[in-house]
Amino acid sequence: MDEFVLDTGNTAWIIVASSLVLLMTPGLAFFYGGMVRGKSVLNMMMMSFGAMALIGPIWLLYGYSGAFGSDVGGIIGNPFEFFGSNTITDADSLMAGSGVPALVAIAFQATFAIITVALISGSVADRMKFSAWLAFAAIWVTIVYVPMAHMVWGGGLLGGDGITSGLSTPIDFAGGTVVHINAGVAGLVMAILLGKRKGFGKEPMRPHNLPFVMLGAALLWFGWFGFNAGSEFAADGTAGRAWVNTTVATCMAILGWLATEKVRDGKATSLGAASGAVAGLVAITPAAASVDTYGAIAIGTIAGILCAMAVSLKYKFGYDDSLDVVGVHLVGGLTGTVLIGFFANVSDTTNGTWYADGSVNGLFYGGGVTQLLTQIIVALAAVVFSGVVTFIIGSALKATMGIRVTDEVEASGDMAMHGETAYESLGVGRMEVKA
Amino acid sequence: MKLVCAVIQPHRLDDVKSALEAAGVRGMTVSEASGYGRQRGHTEVYRGAEYTVDLVPKVRIEVLVGDEDAASVTSVIVGAAQSGKIGDGKVWTVPVDDVARVRTGEHGPDAL
Numbered sequence: 428m429d430e431f432v433l434d435t436g437n438t439a440w441i442i443v444a445s446s447l448v449l450l451m452t453p454g455l456a457f458f459y460g461g462m463v464r465g466k467s468v469l470n471m472m473m474m475s476f477g478a479m480a481l482i483g484p485i486w487l488l489y490g491y492s493g494a495f496g497s498d499v500g501g502i503i504g505n506p507f508e509f510f511g512s513n514t515i516t517d518a519d520s521l522m523a524g525s526g527v528p529a530l531v532a533i534a535f536q537a538t539f540a541i542i543t544v545a546l547i548s549g550s551v552a553d554r555m556k557f558s559a560w561l562a563f564a565a566i567w568v569t570i571v572y573v574p575m576a577h578m579v580w581g582g583g584l585l586g587g588d589g590i591t592s593g594l595s596t597p598i599d600f601a602g603g604t605v606v607h608i609n610a611g612v613a614g615l616v617m618a619i620l621l622g623k624r625k626g627f628g629k630e631p632m633r634p635h636n637l638p639f640v641m642l643g644a645a646l647l648w649f650g651w652f653g654f655n656a657g658s659e660f661a662a663d664g665t666a667g668r669a670w671v672n673t674t675v676a677t678c679m680a681i682l683g684w685l686a687t688e689k690v691r692d693g694k695a696t697s698l699g700a701a702s703g704a705v706a707g708l709v710a711i712t713p714a715a716a717s718v719d720t721y722g723a724i725a726i727g728t729i730a731g732i733l734c735a736m737a738v739s740l741k742y743k744f745g746y747d748d749s750l751d752v753v754g755v756h757l758v759g760g761l762t763g764t765v766l767i768g769f770f771a772n773v774s775d776t777t778n779g780t781w782y783a784d785g786s787v788n789g790l791f792y793g794g795g796v797t798q799l800l801t802q803i804i805v806a807l808a809a810v811v812f813s814g815v816v817t818f819i820i821g822s823a824l825k826a827t828m829g830i831r832v833t834d835e836v837e838a839s840g841d842m843a844m845h846g847e848t849a850y851e852s853l854g855v856g857r858m859e860v861k862a
Numbered sequence: 863m864k865l866v867c868a869v870i871q872p873h874r875l876d877d878v879k880s881a882l883e884a885a886g887v888r889g890m891t892v893s894e895a896s897g898y899g900r901q902r903g904h905t906e907v908y909r910g911a912e913y914t915v916d917l918v919p920k921v922r923i924e925v926l927v928g929d930e931d932a933a934s935v936t937s938v939i940v941g942a943a944q945s946g947k948i949g950d951g952k953v954w955t956v957p958v959d960d961v962a963r964v965r966t967g968e969h970g971p972d973a974l
Contacts, residue, residue, distance in 0.1 A: 631913035633906065692907040702909060739910040751909060 431517040434526025440662035441527050441535050447653025448538035452479050452545045454650055458643025458701065459549050462750050465635040466840030467553045468849045474548035477557070478564050479541050485568060486537040487512045493569070494536065494576035495521050501584040503574045521580075525661040535657060536576070542654075543606045544568050549750030550614030553624050554837050557844055559830040563820060567613065571816045572605070575809065579605050585805045587785050595797050596785035597805040598771060600669065601658035603713025603764040604809040611757025612813040614748055620821040621831055623747035625838065632749075637697050644701035648677060651708045655715040669715035673708065676727030680707025683731025691735075699735065702755060706734035709759030714767045717786070722770030730762045764806045768799025863958040863971065864932040868923040869895060870943040870951040875921045881942035887925055887935060895922040901949030920951065926961060928971055 456475035460468045482490070489506040492515075496504030509515040512533055520529035521536070544564045551560065578585040579599050587596035599605065624632070634640060655673045659666040684703025685695040710730030711723060718726065738754035741747065748754065771789035786801075788794030824830050836843040870878060875892065882890060896917035903916040927935050932955045939953050963973040 631906075631915065633913060633915075634908060688907075688910075692910065692912075694907065696907065698908055735910070742911065754909075 431520070431523055431528075432526050433517070433528065434661075437522075437525045437661045438527050438531055440666070441522065441525075441531050441657060441660065444653035444657025445531070445535040445538050447650045448535070448542065448657065449479075449650075451538075451542050451647050451650030451654065452476075454643050454646025455542065455545050456643070457639045458647060458705070459552070459750050461636040461639025461641075461643060462549075462634040462698075463552050464632055464840070465850055466842075466848075467844070468635060468639075469841040469847055470557065470844045471548065471552055473557065473845060474551075474555075474560055475545040477561050478545040478548070481561060481564050482541040482544055482568050483537060485565060486540050487533065490540055490568065490573055491533045491536055493573040495532075495581045498577070498582050501589060502578060503583070504577045504581050506573075522660040527660060532660075539602060539606060539654070540568055540572050540576070543572055543602075543610050546606070546610035546752060546756055547614045547617060549752040550618040550748045551621055552749035553840065554621055554831055555617075556828070556830060556832050559824055559828055562828065563617070563824055563830070566820050566824075567817065570820070571613065571813055572609065575605050575609050575812065578812075579805070579809075585808055590808065591801040591804050594801045594804075595787045597801050598717050598767050598773075598786050598798070599713045599764065599805070600715045600717055601655045601712045603709075603760045603767075604805055607709045607712060607756045607760030608764065608806060608809045609760075609813045611753050611755075611760055612810050613817040614752030615746065615757065616814055616817040617821050617830075618741075618746050618748040618753075620818070620825055621747075623745075624749060625834060627747045628742060628745075634698060637701075640701045641697055644704045648704055648708060651677075651712075655712060659716060665716050671720070672715050672718060672723035673711050675720060676711035676714075676723045676730070677704050677707035679724050679727030680704065680710065680731030680734075683707075683728045684735040685731075687732050687735035702738070702751070703731045703735065706730045706755050706759045709756055710734075710763035710766070713760070713763045714770065717767060717773055718770045718789075719772045722766075722772060722789075725770060726763055726766045729766065730759050733762055734758050761806055761810075765799070765802050768796070768802040771798050863961060863974065864927055864929055864955045865958050866923075866925045866927055866932055866935050866939070866953065866955050868925075868939045868943065868951065868953040869897065869920050870923065870939070871945070871949060872919055872921045874943045874945070874950075875923075878923060878939055878942040881938050882925065882935065885934065885938045887927070887938075889925075891924040893922045893924075895920045899949070899952070918949065926958065926974055928974060 452475050456472040460472040463471045489510050492509035493504050493506035496508035499505055515529040517528045521532040577583045584590050656666040656670040681700050681703040684699045688699045689695050707727040707730055710726050714726055734755050737758040738751045769789045769791050772792045773786050774788050787798050789798050842848050896919055898918050903914055906913050906915055936953050944950055961973045962969050
């Protein structure tokens with residue numbers, strides 16, 4: 428490693444960006460919490476807070492080391508190399524080239540692991556045991572997220588020297604494969620293993636608080652600037668490119684989703700605007716700094732339309748992906764990851780675009796199909812890895828501790844799961860101090 | 863004494879309240895209600911899934927009046943709440959055995 432030279436500007440930005448990304452998880456709690464029925468809003472939000480509480484220490488103890496430590500077989504980093512995050516030196520930092528100290532890099536990556544796990548909770552709404560959720564979160568981050576982050580970003584099989592080395596280097600700027608395809612596939616698998624909510628497809632399951640959903644989408648958008656612009660690891664023009672692409676793609680995805688609804692359902696809805704925003708944010712994530720403004724507009728528009736259509740797949744195929752983790756994150760993540768193969772503009776760096784060494788322009792920018800093939804291969808590899816390992820984890824938990832609550836608990840919701848209710852009409856009763 | 867009950871369209875509440883005040887009614891109880899009559903429900907669409915919502919938001923008004931005022935209060939409510947469209951609601955009266963004013967303990971018509 429080269430000698431480490433601290434860059435205070437970059438370091439300041441990454442500390443702020445880490446804090447922004449951390450805010451996305453409580454933002455997600457509101458986004459998801461507003462979408463469920465009022466009886467289980469606390470359980471929905473608790474799954475996000477539970478993910479924060481668990482993944483933070485896991486990341487500091489061995490998660491970062493497992494993702495970014497010395498490569499073991501192209502699958503995972505050595506989890507013991509930086510165990511405890513006490514002995515890592517700044518020269519070993521993932522961001523050493525940007526002059527950002529190791530602990531700041533660990534902090535930034537921790538927030539990605541947290542939000543990825545929390546995203547899955549949207550698929551399991553109303554019916555997963557909270558204890559099983561926590562066990563799932565801890566195991567999943569360890570044997571799915573950490574290896575995936577390593578394979579894509581830590582020099583593993585889905586990076587430049589990996590399975591596509593004969594073609595070109597895959598582009599995943601901020602987590603199209605690691606975060607969104609990964610969480611989307613895991614959500615699909617868990618929704619199938621858990622089975623449908625009671626009354627799915629028959630009873631109306633209306634979002635109980637759409638202003639919460641809008642608030643959550645706004646917090647996610649805000650936090651996403653840390654996610655995408657922070658993934659440059661530096662405060663520079665490429666971070667600016669990621670910021671503007673993130674915004675313009677999100678704007679277009681809102682318009683694309685609302686236009687689809689207007690044509691199909693007759694009305695443009697607030698839930699559609701919030702969902703479109705997240706779909707755009709998801710799709711631009713892998714492409715954030717590797718396309719120009721036109722590419723970002725195209726990716727956002729296509730993602731908004733495709734995801735708006737994809738959310739009804741669950742009724743056709745009969746799986747209860749309650750809050751559309753598949754329709755938004757899997758479809759959005761695949762859309763962004765594959766569209767890079769058409770829109771990547773990595774040769775013209777005058778507009779701030781970023782390129783991984785060995786990546787080439789997309790099909791529409793004169794690069795032929797090379798990058799497109801690369802992107803499709805890594806996307807499929809991510810789908811298979813996440814799907815298989817998540818299925819093993821979910822099946823093991825189902826066979827041992829059980830993953831689904833009883834019908835009575837499901838009908839009761841928060842009251843039975845957490846001993847609380849979110850909303851009360853009359854505060855009548857007595858109290859007793861127990862602590 | 864009679865209790866005049868009305869279930870009306872929520873957006874008509876202000877008109878009905880003003881009309882009742884103009885007709886000399888000095889108090890009423892208003893609550894949010896849900897239900898349906900010939901109007902049936904309506905549909906809402908969330909992420910492409912269409913839900914038929916059977917129960918429609920309504921407002922319920924209750925006014926305690928003397929026997930002689932029941933008919934006129936009923937017609938005031940009907941007049942103010944009417945739009946002529948399905949879903950305008952219903953007004954009915956029921957006899958009341960006794961009424962007590964909590965502050966003074968008065969009973970019967972004196973408590974109205």
